Amino acid sequence: xxxxxxxxxxxxxxxxxxxxxxxxxxxxxxxxxxxxxxxxxxxxxxxxxxxxxxxxxxxxxxxxxxxxxxxxxxxxxxxxxxxxxxxxxxxxxxxxxxxxxxxxxxxxxxxxxxxxxxxxxxxxxxxxxxxxxxxxxxxxxxxxxxxxxxxxxxxxxxxxxxxxxxxxxxxxxxxxxxxxxxxxxxxxxxxxxxxxxxxxxxxxxxxxxxxxxxxxxxxxxxxxxxxxxxxxxxxxxxxxxxxxxxxxxxxxxxxxxxxxxxxxxxxxxxxxxxxxxxxxxxxxxxxxxxxxxxxxxxxxxxxxxxxxxxxxxxxxxxxxxxxxxxxxxxxxxxxxxxxxxxxxxxxxxxxxxxxxxxxxxxxxxxxxxxxxxxxxxxxxxxxxxxxxxxxxxxxxxxxxxxxxxxxxxxxxxxxxxxxxxxxxxxxxxxxxxxxxxxxxxxxxxxxxxxxxxxxxxxxxxxxxxxxxxxxxxxxxxxxxxxxxxxxxxxxxxxxxxxxx
Amino acid sequence: xxxxxxxxxxxxxxxxxxxxxxxxxxxxxxxxxxxxxxxxxxxxxxxxxxxxxxxxxxxxxxxxxxxxxxxxxxxxxxxxxxxxxxxxxxxxxxxxxxxxxxxxxxxxxxxxxxxxxxxxxxxxxxxxxxxxxxxxxxxxxxxxxxxxxxxxxxxxxxxxxxxxxxxxxxxxxxxxxxxxxxxxxxxxxxxxxxxxxxxxxxxxxxxxxxxxxxxxxxxxxxxxxxxxxxxxxxxxxxxxxxxxxxxxxxxxxxxxxxxxxxxxxxxxxxxxxxxxxxxxxxxxxxxxxxxxxxxxxxxxxxxxxxxxxxxxxxxxxxxxxxxxxxxxxxxxxxxxxxxxxxxxxxxxxxxxxxxxxxxxxxxxxxxxxxxxxxxxxxxxxxxxxxxxxxxxxxxxxxxxxxxxxxxxxxxxxxxxxxxxxxxxxxxxxxxxxxxxxxxxxxxxxxxxxxxxxxxxxxxxxxxxxxxxxxxxxxxxxxxxxxxxxxxxx
Numbered sequence: 001x002x003x004x005x006x007x008x009x010x011x012x013x014x015x016x017x018x019x020x021x022x023x024x025x026x027x028x029x030x031x032x033x034x035x036x037x038x039x040x041x042x043x044x045x046x047x048x049x050x051x052x053x054x055x056x057x058x059x060x061x062x063x064x065x066x067x068x069x070x071x072x073x074x075x076x077x078x079x080x081x082x083x084x085x086x087x088x089x090x091x092x093x094x095x096x097x098x099x100x101x102x103x104x105x106x107x108x109x110x111x112x113x114x115x116x117x118x119x120x121x122x123x124x125x126x127x128x129x130x131x132x133x134x135x136x137x138x139x140x141x142x143x144x145x146x147x148x149x150x151x152x153x154x155x156x157x158x159x160x161x162x163x164x165x166x167x168x169x170x171x172x173x174x175x176x177x178x179x180x181x182x183x184x185x186x187x188x189x190x191x192x193x194x195x196x197x198x199x200x201x202x203x204x205x206x207x208x209x210x211x212x213x214x215x216x217x218x219x220x221x222x223x224x225x226x227x228x229x230x231x232x233x234x235x236x237x238x239x240x241x242x243x244x245x246x247x248x249x250x251x252x253x254x255x256x257x258x259x260x261x262x263x264x265x266x267x268x269x270x271x272x273x274x275x276x277x278x279x280x281x282x283x284x285x286x287x288x289x290x291x292x293x294x295x296x297x298x299x300x301x302x303x304x305x306x307x308x309x310x311x312x313x314x315x316x317x318x319x320x321x322x323x324x325x326x327x328x329x330x331x332x333x334x335x336x337x338x339x340x341x342x343x344x345x346x347x348x349x350x351x352x353x354x355x356x357x358x359x360x361x362x363x364x365x366x367x368x369x370x371x372x373x374x375x376x377x378x379x380x381x382x383x384x385x386x387x388x389x390x391x392x393x394x395x396x397x398x399x400x401x402x403x404x405x406x407x408x409x410x411x412x413x414x415x416x417x418x419x420x421x422x423x424x425x426x427x428x429x430x431x432x433x434x435x436x437x438x439x440x441x442x443x444x445x446x447x448x449x450x451x452x453x454x455x456x457x458x459x460x461x462x463x464x465x466x467x468x469x470x471x472x473x474x475x476x477x478x479x480x481x482x483x484x485x486x487x488x489x490x491x492x493x494x495x496x497x498x499x500x
Numbered sequence: 501x502x503x504x505x506x507x508x509x510x511x512x513x514x515x516x517x518x519x520x521x522x523x524x525x526x527x528x529x530x531x532x533x534x535x536x537x538x539x540x541x542x543x544x545x546x547x548x549x550x551x552x553x554x555x556x557x558x559x560x561x562x563x564x565x566x567x568x569x570x571x572x573x574x575x576x577x578x579x580x581x582x583x584x585x586x587x588x589x590x591x592x593x594x595x596x597x598x599x600x601x602x603x604x605x606x607x608x609x610x611x612x613x614x615x616x617x618x619x620x621x622x623x624x625x626x627x628x629x630x631x632x633x634x635x636x637x638x639x640x641x642x643x644x645x646x647x648x649x650x651x652x653x654x655x656x657x658x659x660x661x662x663x664x665x666x667x668x669x670x671x672x673x674x675x676x677x678x679x680x681x682x683x684x685x686x687x688x689x690x691x692x693x694x695x696x697x698x699x700x701x702x703x704x705x706x707x708x709x710x711x712x713x714x715x716x717x718x719x720x721x722x723x724x725x726x727x728x729x730x731x732x733x734x735x736x737x738x739x740x741x742x743x744x745x746x747x748x749x750x751x752x753x754x755x756x757x758x759x760x761x762x763x764x765x766x767x768x769x770x771x772x773x774x775x776x777x778x779x780x781x782x783x784x785x786x787x788x789x790x791x792x793x794x795x796x797x798x799x800x801x802x803x804x805x806x807x808x809x810x811x812x813x814x815x816x817x818x819x820x821x822x823x824x825x826x827x828x829x830x831x832x833x834x835x836x837x838x839x840x841x842x843x844x845x846x847x848x849x850x851x852x853x854x855x856x857x858x859x860x861x862x863x864x865x866x867x868x869x870x871x872x873x874x875x876x877x878x879x880x881x882x883x884x885x886x887x888x889x890x891x892x893x894x895x896x897x898x899x900x901x902x903x904x905x906x907x908x909x910x911x912x913x914x915x916x917x918x919x920x921x922x923x924x925x926x927x928x929x930x931x932x933x934x935x936x937x938x939x940x941x942x943x944x945x946x947x948x949x950x951x952x953x954x955x956x957x958x959x960x961x962x963x964x965x966x967x968x969x970x971x972x973x974x975x976x977x978x979x980x981x982x983x984x985x986x987x988x989x
Contacts, residue, residue, distance in 0.1 A: 050940055055587040057607035057820055060943075194693065194755030357750040359914045448750070449910040464580040465899045467606065468940075 044473040045069055051467030069474035079475065081450060082458045085363065089454065090432040091327065092367035096374030097424055101417070103375045104383030107169050129154050169384075172376040184442040187369045191355035199352040206350040213350075218343035228336020229271075229280065232329045233287040236264055239325045240295045243318060247299065250306025256315030260322030261292075267329035276337050316492070356444055359451040366439055366452060379424045386420040387413070426490050433483045455479050524571055530561060532569045533593035533824045535816070535831070536582065537645075539574040542847050547572060549839045550831060559830055568827040583608070591819040593828045599633070600642055600817055601892050602899070609641040610818040610825055612832060616640045619833040626836070627855050629811045629887040632976050637894075642815035643832040646850030648781030649882045650706075650810045652699065653788070654797035658773040662686035667777070667799040673707075673736065676802035680746030683776055688745070698746045699777045700753060700766050702801065703810065704909055707733035709888070710803035712985075714977040715905060715930075718958050719951035720893035723930035725905070730926075731919035734912050741913070750913075767791075781812070782879045785848035785872065793871045798878045800886065806984055808977075811887035814850070851883055888977050894944060895934045904929040962987070 046064055053060045073079045159167045175183060190196050213221070243260060246252035268288045272281040308314060353361040374380075394412045403411065436454030440446045446453035446461075453461075455475060463472035525532045537543055547570050554566035561567055573592050576585060585591045586608040595603075603609050616622035621643045623631045634642040652667070659666040664682050667675070680698035687696035705715070711729040716722065740746040748756070756765050756774065767784065769775050771791045778784075779801065788794060801809050816835060818828045834840055841852035845863045852858060858880045865873045892898050908926035911917040917925065938944055954972045961968045967989040973979045982988035 048940060051583065051587060052602075052605040052607075053941065055606060056589055057587075192754055193751035354751050357754060359910075359916060447910060449914050449916060450907055460580075461903075464583060465903075466897055467583075467602070 041473040044470050045477050047470050049470040051469060069471050073478055082453050082455050086454045088363050092370050093428045093432050096371050099371050099375045100379035101383050103172055103380045104387055107165055108387045175373050175376045180438050181442050184439055188443050191365055193354045202352045206352055210346045210350045213342050213346035221339050221342050225336040225340035228332050229284050231332050232267060235325055235329055236288055237291045239264055240291060244295050244299050248304045250308045251314050252318055253308045253311040253313040255311040256318055260318045263322040263326045266326055267333055357448055359449040362448055362451040382420050386417050390416045426487055429486055430483050528569050530567055530569050531824050531827055532571055533828050534571050534573045535594040536573045536576050536592040537596040538577055543572055549843060550834050553834050553839050589821050591821055593819055593822040593824050594816050594831055595819055597642055597815050597817050599898050601636055604636040604641055608820055610820045611639050613640045615829045619829060621832045621836040626853050627883050629883055630813050630889060632889045633813050634815050642817040643835045644813040644815045644853035645835060646814055646844050648812045648850045649879055649887050650779045651882055652777045652779050652799040653784055654777045654799055655770055656795040656797045658776045666797050668797050670800050670807055671802050673802050673804050681744055684745050694745055695774055697748045697775055700775055701747060704733055704737055706801045709808050709977060710806045712806055712981055714975055716891055716893055716975055718973045718975050718978045719955035720974045721951045721955055723927045726923045726927035730923045734919040781850050782848055783850040796871055798875050808886050808888050809882055811889050851879060888980050891977055895937050900933055901930055
């Protein structure tokens with residue numbers, strides 16, 4: 001047993017005081033400006049604190065209202081609507097993550113001129129320069145923005161040829177340096193329905209499409225809708241079969257099947273709920289019900305060969321797969337419905353979207369902008385770093401086994417990137433749920449028609465426009481519970497997925 | 501390292517002390533009061549005028565200096581900043597206000613009723629139409645810095661260019677539509693993007709008000725938007741935007757927008773002839789004068805039977821937590837006085853807060869701007885005759901009321917709702933908000949019950965064909981409307 005001498009004790013005490021001298025202000029700051037407000041807001045959410053009634057100039061007593069503010073959330077139409085907006089905007093996250101990954105993979109290749117690539121780069125640069133000149137010659141010189149953008153593209157290409165991938169990495173990361181508000185204003189200009197470069201470029205293409213649609217038989221395009229329904233049913237059947245097989249092989253627990261099946265039926269419910277597709281939805285409903293019965297019957301008859309360790313085993317993987325299939329089904333449904341309506345839409349000529357001024361397009365507009373931002377975000381940097389950490393021996397082994405580039409990616413790169421993807425997924429989900437305030441405030445003021453009001457913007461409105469601080473705190477805590485639950489879910493299932 | 505850190509600490513300490521000593525409050529011999537306002541260059545001159553006025557009025561120290569020093573604070577004009585600073589006890593002494601009732605509800609504003617009577621800045625010193633905007637339940641909380649009456653500025657040259665008689669004075673919806681169609685046909689070649697519109701917008705509120713409808717009932721206890729007149733106003737606006745192309749759509753407006761200056765690009769587009777007219781107060785002249793001697797005219801907003809327009813004010817209030825409230829009140833007295841009012845007249849920064857000064861020759865016929873003669877008097881006349889302040893109920897916040905109305909109107913404009921559905925939805929949401937407000941603020945219930953009794957009495961008198969005593973009507977719109985129709989006494 002060691003004895004502590006008085007001098008060493010004094011020294012440790014002195015060291016402790018010195019450390020606290022440095023850390024103290026920071027700890028105090030975190031306590032006063034972070035921990036205390038967070039704890040205080042918990043209490044706030046259970047009171048009737050209203051700025052109009054309770055502040056230093058009003059002597060009304062503060063009352064405990066229990067869970068009233070939380071109960072109110074579910075009766076408040078606005079909360080449900082704005083939660084829907086927030087979740088809708090989050091649908092862009094998988095695309096944004098995929099965009100970051102693709103950007104990182106591209107930026108991990110050497111682009112410096114040399115070898116066989118030079119020829120390809122030169123062709124690309126020449127094509128851009130030629131199209132730029134052509135645009136000027138055919139009279140589109142008035143659209144200076146197109147010339148400018150094409151010219152910039154040429155410049156970037158040329159710089160990449162000489163400076164290598166570092167130049168591109170810098171270009172890609174530039175959006176991250178730029179202040180958010182500045183990029184929001186830039187995108188507002190790009191989305192301008194009449195004078196924005198997006199619609200200026202899109203409208204001639206849509207005019208050509210109008211002509212093409214008018215030449216095609218309307219029944220042909222309408223037939224595409226039925227094909228879309230068939231595709232949706234096929235996807236449902238295939239995924240359900242895969243789930244049953246996994247269950248039979250002991251890779252999937254019984255309870256773990258429930259949530260993926262619910263997710264897979266959502267597109268069918270959307271078809272039934274959507275006015276445009278309701279008339280034909282019965283067919284899909286019948287097909288889905290039949291598939292469910294059939295797979296259920298097979299499950300009961302054939303039983304399982306192996307038993308999973310727990311009833312929730314494999315739930316994370318199944319859920320992610322179901323989620324992706326669900327999004328795919330919804331995309332197919334949207335495309336089918338659009339093709340079905342195309343002849344009618346083209347009758348008066350197809351018009352470019354009104355983007356931020358149309359409630360139906362406002363959210364996708366913000367998602368596209370988010371996708372652009374994600375391409376050059378920290379996520380891309382994380383992926384770049386992770387790519388450099390993939391052991392080369394694995395690629396060499398794959399090459400020896402004769403793996404194609406696609407197989408190299410799916411069986412080597414993608415599994416090695418799983419921890420990074422997991423981290424990015426968790427952080428993006430948290431950011432997605434909390435975000436949207438700056439965009440809404442700068443670009444749309446939450447409109448049009450409340451289409452871009454997210455929960456974070458709603459908290460601001462309730463807190464400072466109406467003074468209902470307790471209700472705003474309740475919304476904030478509801479948001480926290482949502483974030484926490486999803487993160488917990490991610491940790492529970494996603495972590496297992498990563499480690500498997 | 502220790503020495504370096506210690507030196508840094510001492511340096512920071514000294515810098516902090518130096519910074520503190522440089523604060524105007526510390527450096528000044530007299531108390532300093534802060535005025536939170538916009539960064540208009542005219543404010544500096546107004547501060548100088550205030551100091552000169554203080555000296556002239558004898559509010560000076562022994563050595564002849566004003567007893568208080570006024571400083572501008574243009575960084576904290578945002579409403580949320582004012583609220584947060586106010587409830588934290590560190591608000592500015594004087595605050596510029598738009599609608600002040602929310603601040604009164606929070607308790608941030610000093611009641612200046614008695615000071616107003618003593619210091620000649622009571623409600624009787626300003627425009628009668630704007631009194632509801634500076635008072636709350638009979639108590640005064642502010643005095644106007646300037647007053648805005650929305651009228652349609654007309655670029656006569658634009659109309660004459662297309663051979664159309666420029667509008668002037670009072671006109672109906674039909675005349676407005678007819679002129680708009682004429683302008684559209686003459687100025688916009690078929691098959692090309694429309695570049696000329698009659699006006700950038702017409703406030704929806706003016707449309708349904710001119711048909712005799714207000715968003716709230718006479719006692720301000722219930723929403724009354726679920727009415728065919730509201731639906732008709734929405735449909736009319738939709739027609740003007742999408743069928744007649746008299747007004748630009750949101751997309752057309754966005755294509756014009758330059759995101760700069762107040763009113764965005766409207767004034768530049770008016771000057772260039774893209775808009776034949778636009779609704780704004782007299783303060784539009786601050787910008788319009790920069791365009792040279794325009795051929796200007798003025799028209800009232802179009803009406804559907806009851807001519808009316810909106811009247812607003814940017815007013816100054818004293819922060820209840822100010823340590824210099826007694827001194828800050830001099831500023832409100834200054835706003836009612838000659839130097840300030842004449843400066844507002846010269847700068848054309850809205851109407852002067854004290855209407856007495858509108859009788860001056862400098863107001864009606866400014867020597868430097870003969871092209872404006874007649875216009876100033878028209879604004880003054882509108883403030884006297886047809887102007888109605890913003891509707892404000894104790895039972896629903898104005899911002900919330902407007903948010904619901906705007907949301908539902910947008911729902912209709914974007915095709916999500918029919919006009920009738922929009923009016924029903926707005927009514928339901930606003931009535932729910934009133935009910936919620938009464939639950940959350942039980943102290944409002946006696947007033948609410950009293951107002952309900954007033955409403956019942958109004959309805960009884962109306963049903964019996966009798967006139968209604970004016971003081972029974974809490975809604976300023978209906979006070980005016982009932983007088984117009986001869987229904988009140």
